[in-house]
Amino acid sequence: MRYLNKIIFINSASIKYSEIGIDGNVHFIGTQGVGKSTILRALLFFYNANQLRVGIPVGKKSFVDFYLPFQNSYVIYEVIRESGPFCVLVFKSQGRVCFRFFDTTYDKKYFIDSEGKAFESWDKTKLAFGRDINYTRRIDSYEDYRNILYGNSKGITSEFRKYAILESKQYQNIPRTIQNVFLNSKLDAEFIKDTIIKSLNEEDIKIDLTNYSHHLKGFETQLSDIKKWTEKNKSGEVIVRKQADIVATTYSAIKHLEREKKQLAMQLVWALNNIEKQQPKIVEKLEREESKRNKLNEKASEIEKTFDKKKEKIQSQISVFKSKISEANAKAKEYEQINIESIIQRVAKKSDLEGERQNLLEERELLSAKFTEINQRYEAQLKQIENQLQQFENSKQTEKLIARENLQLFKENLTKQYEKLFEEIKKQHREELQLAKNLLEEKKTAISNLHIKKAEIRHKRFYETEIEEVKNEIVNRNESIRKSDNDIKQFGEQVKTIQKHWDLEKVRIEEIFENKKGKCSEQINKLNNEITSINEKIENSKDSLYGWLNEQYPGWEKTIGKVIDEENILFKQGLSPERISRSDLSFYGICLDLNEISKTVKTVSDYENDKTELNGQIETIQKNISELLEHLNNDLEKLKRKHQPKINEIKDDIRNSEYTRDQSKSKLEEAKVKLNDFTNKAESEKKLVLEDIETEIQKASEGIFNAESEVIEIEKSINKQVELKRKEKERKAEAEQQKTSDIAAKIDFEIQNKKQDSQKRTDAVKAQQQRELSDKGADVTRITDIEKRVADINYELHFIENNRDKVAEYNKDKRELFDKIDEFKSKKDLFEQQLETELTKHNLQKQKLFDEIGLLNTEIEAIKKELDNIGIDLKEFESFKLTDCYKSIEELTKELQEENKTDKRCKSLIEELNQSYYKGIDRYRELQEAINKFNGNFSSQNIFNFKTNLIEKAEYFKFAEDLKEFIDEDKVSDFERRVNERFAHIIKQIGKETTDLLSKEGEIQKVITDINKDFIARNFVGVIKSIELRIVSSVNKVVQILIEIKKFNDENINDLGTANLFSSPDQEAKNKKAVELLKQLVKEISDFKEKEITLSDSFELQFRIVENDNDTNWVEKLSNVGSDGTDVLVKAMINIMLLNVFKEGASKRFRDFRLHCMMDEIGKLHPNNVKGILEFANSRNILLINSSPTTYNATDYRYTYLLAKNTENVTTIKRLVKKGAEV
């Protein structure tokens, strides 16, 4: 039995020295202010070691100042213990209360010297202790002190363990209860509850809310974050997924653009390099072609020249023949006019006539030969006349000649004069004519140029490069579409193959698992069967022979047990065994030595053991199954990790291909439209240009016509003028001619007259001659006839003579002209034909040349264009170099790779680069927008750890990349699963902990029932009708929720965790409930002040005290009950009761101790009640220490001390009564 035995004051609380025994009920008496309460407080201090809770009123001296005023002030408590007493020394050190324990009975000599003076230092006490007495170091913490005193072994070293009054970890309520009794504190259900709980178990059961609030932190947002991936809007779309898709698409577009840009950049490098290489070559080629063209041009002009010459020649020939023909015609006309035929005939008669004349002359001669003389005379006369005539004629002829000469001269002069005039006229118009001719020539060249151009255009293909490019593009795009399609198909196949592999492997693994699991389940079933049979046996054991034997026949195992059939007999019911009181150990009259049989019968505990073993086996197998399951999950996870990246990669490729395909398709469409455009444009443009040229040619032809007519006009005017002048000249010449003719005519007339004269004279002469002759007989008639005939002939001959030249001329003309006229004509035709042929030939040649030149021109033009393009390209590149776009690809332009060969021009490449650069910027902006929009759905503490504050481009890209991966690998489901598992786990955990918590309810109820019964049984106070406690369910919201969750967990213990919190439709309601509960829990936890839920939170305690007619009803707190006295009494009763409850429960290992309760001013109570309460306390191993001014019933106490003060205000304590016996 341990208890506080004695308290010793040395120089403390106005007491010099006093030893007060308290090993029983104690009553302090004395007048007011002598120190009764002081002593009670000092006793309380032993139990609660709390300076502030010993009831010292505010404003009074503090504990340390009052109880330990001096260095040598001590309060010593002696505690009895089964192994001998120990003491607790309370002293002051550095102004603080300190403790020491020492392991011996109290002896005055340890602290007081021989002179009665208290030791001032520990050294002296130590010395006084000597060697054998153990003492502890100084303890300056109240907590440590209490731990030591109440035996809370946790946190104190073993040297202190022996100084314990009890052994409890949950002792805290003991000092508090004692304190409550002393201070008459109000009743608080909370405290009572706490006391009861602590008495139940040393370990306080509690639920750590911080744990849950930590795990449930952001629970709602996490949940809603995940839900966002499955929640559909009105139109059935999951907005977040759609937005994520946009991000992914935009990102792949950017990626694609990057790639495109890279490729373009590389191509640009190649193209630049190419054009730099090509440029000199092209220049050379241009020069070559140009020289070729020049040569052709020269050739053309040469041909023109030769042709002109030839043409001239032929034309001159033609004109020659023409003139000859016309001459012949003119002459023929002329000859016709003079009737050349008759002339010829007359001339042809010349010789005939001459012959006739000769004949006639001879005849005449013959006839006149005789008359010669006469004839001669007459002849002379005639001669003379003739001579005279001749002379006259001659003179006149000379005159005529002179006139004629003059005419000739005049004519010559006139001609000369007019020749000059003509020349002048021609000169006047020459320039004009030349101008006109030049113009004509120019026009002709222009038209020939136009013809060249036409030929050129006819050969030129418009938009050739563009069309070619577009065609190439179409081919390329088609190719890329085909390739992409192939790729997509192929990739799809690959994905399918991988998926199939995956599925196969999965099925295989799952089959293996199922097999193993099946085996395990079989085993479990088997074991379960065994357990059931054992259970049956145990169950039946009571009613069976076995039970009976156990009950009625100890030691049966050694006898009947060795021979009995366990299955059929031992556990069979209804055998109604009966013991026959025969003491010999016979077995149906046979005696066996059973020592030889080693069989042992299994007892119930053996069966229990077997069962436990079987259960253990089942557990092992179950563990195996769960291991297998884990293994399976791991394997599946591994599989996923093995195949998923591949699939992702391929899917990525598919997406790329799809993008390329789509892009190509749109580009293809574009190109087709472009091609169509270009073709149409080329055709229409060609047509237009040709038409233009045609009109130009027409215009030029008209111009030529105009020019020609002008030339002709000019020539005509010249001719006209010349003609005028010529006419004038002719008129003048005619006049002169007339004049001359007149003169000639006059002369001729004169000559004619003369001739007539002469003729007359001749005729006269002749007539005379005739007469004379006739006179002389001559045949005159004949002669006259002859003469007449001769004269005729002479005339005719004369005519012939005159016309003989003409005939000769005619003959010559005939020979040279008339006979050849057909030849001339044919020759002329020939030449004309030749000219025609030459012209066609020439034209053909010319056309050919023109065509050639045209071709060359087109080529040159093309080359020039190419050169121009190169120039433009280079210029374009130079300006491109300054752009941001170039800077972004500068890195890529370093290396040249032949594989980047391209037909595109630098310009278009740059355009495309720019396009993709700006597109890239646009896309990046779109990506930013899309990501921001997407991120807007999630808070910055989202469960997926999406970074919500993105700044750098790289961050955006990284985000997009991660998001893509997130979607591809369907990480949402991982999160879903994880969150699901976590919350299921939380719910289970809550269920478990709450169950634990609530499991104590029964025990608490029992304690309370006991207390209630006790009150009824031991109520010694008449006025108090009842004191009652009860448990009501907790009003703590957190606890309520926890209970709800527990219920939910109990109902759905198999559904959670495995099923899905978020998707499965039949679970919907349950999941919602679970979520709702957890949400509420989070809310309540945040509202709840404490960090944990203790057992005391799990229920509420109420009490009800009925005193006379006053019913407190069920309350949780009670400040007072009835009047002062009743109040003290009731509270004391309850507290003592509690102390007892606690005492019973708190120190489980060691219960053999006593405690004290202090009650001041006990005089308030009726002596009967004092006695009652003393008994009440004592019966619970609790001693009471009371104080009051006077004593009432001294026999109720073991000690009665009288306190008094002397004049020096020193308290003296005298023991008045001591009852011999202990309580």
Place this chain on the structure above:
Amino acid sequence: MQIPKQTAEIFEILSRGQFICSNSSDDSVCKLYGIIDESFGELYDYFASINFILERGDEYFYFSRVESKVDLERKIETAFKWIDIIDFLKTFDSSFGSGYRFTPSDILVKLNMDAELKTKLDGLRKHSGGKDKFNEIIDKILELLEKDKFIELENEISHLYKVLASFKYLEQLVLTIDIPEEVKNEIPE
């Protein structure tokens, strides 16, 4: 006509000229958005009968009303203010839009590097009610934006703001401004 039970709540928000956005961090607002989204037709008719036109924007809802001519001038003044503010914010970051997150200090940092931004902020002084320091002007502007529910304070500790879907409304406002060709080259007064 079955109208949702949150109609009063919706009306309270919208009638103050505020927006209900789908990406609000406030769960209740999100829920309201969902409710309006679901029963838009009914709500539209319902509010139309009390002369409020429920308008659907891109992920946000708001009320509009037939304007009297007298109010127009004041409205245009307000529009000017918003245009200036958008101009400033877009200069700050071209991707400033729905879902964008930022802190005032982000703007201040950028301000030190971007003279144009500084000029534009200077121009916003007139809307800031006599505030002089840059950070005060920014705070004032953010306050304006927040008051009309274009942005919201997502994190009070780090002062992180989130741009709401309703910001699109301001962007639309700018886009609907039609500048006729002949006025384009005029020098503004």
